[in-house]
Amino acid sequence: AQKVTQAQTEISVVEKEDVTLDCVYETRDTTYYLFWYKQPPSGELVFLIRRNSFDEQNEISGRYSWNFQKSTSSFNFTITASQVVDSAVYFCALSGTQGGSEKLVFGKGMKLTVNP
Amino acid sequence: DTAVSQTPKYLVTQMGNDKSIKCEQNLGHDTMYWYKQDSKKFLKIMFSYNNKELIINETVPNRFSPKSPDKAHLNLHINSLELGDSAVYFCASSQGTSRGYTFGSGTRLTVV
Secondary structure, eight states, X not given: OOEEEOXXXXXXXXXXXXXXXXXXXXXXXXXXXXXXXXXXXXXXXXXXXXXXXXXXXXXXXXXXXEEEEGGGTEEEEEESSOOGGGOEEEEEEEEEOSTTOOSEEEOOOEEEEEEO | OOSEEEEOSEEEEOTTOOXXXXXXXXXXXXXXXXXEEOTTOOEXXXXXXXXXXXXXXOSOOTTEEEEXXXXXXXXXXXXXXXXXXXXXXXXXXXXXXXXXEEEOOOEEEEEO
């Protein structure tokens, strides 16, 4: 069975602070994909990143960066110099590639509040 | 042009009613999904269809019946609505996990 754990449920920071969102996953698939989604107060799911299990390079996109470590089954997300607009619920998700596992399994989400 | 569109965006109805939510994708994807997001924000898959065929049914009550008339549409019909069905329902489509998933904007269902 596939499982995603986001241990933090809620974090509150002050603008310009850096914040890291943790994600730990479990899967038996050798090939799988990891995702991060943002859900702002307006409710839509905004895709942030997709990473396959064979690509352990870290990725940076502006203030966002992701650290994928297969050895610890983690795919952590860091926001540098947070802004109020970053306030949202963030979901880590996993999708396998074997029959029946080609579906997104989400973590429970982490609510980030960035205060001015 | 919206890639995955759901209608309606909001639905308020009384207990015991039957209602439908429609989903259409114009991406040419083969696979479509319904996800439910409960009041605690937990997102869980309900159904998945590939080329009009049901491939995933995740222990959803029989009152929920998906229907896929063609691969671009996946509708969700709910019979005898209960208070606990109140949630946000998201439709999504995919052309294989490696290419990611595209979500609709969600339908907020409130049962009173």
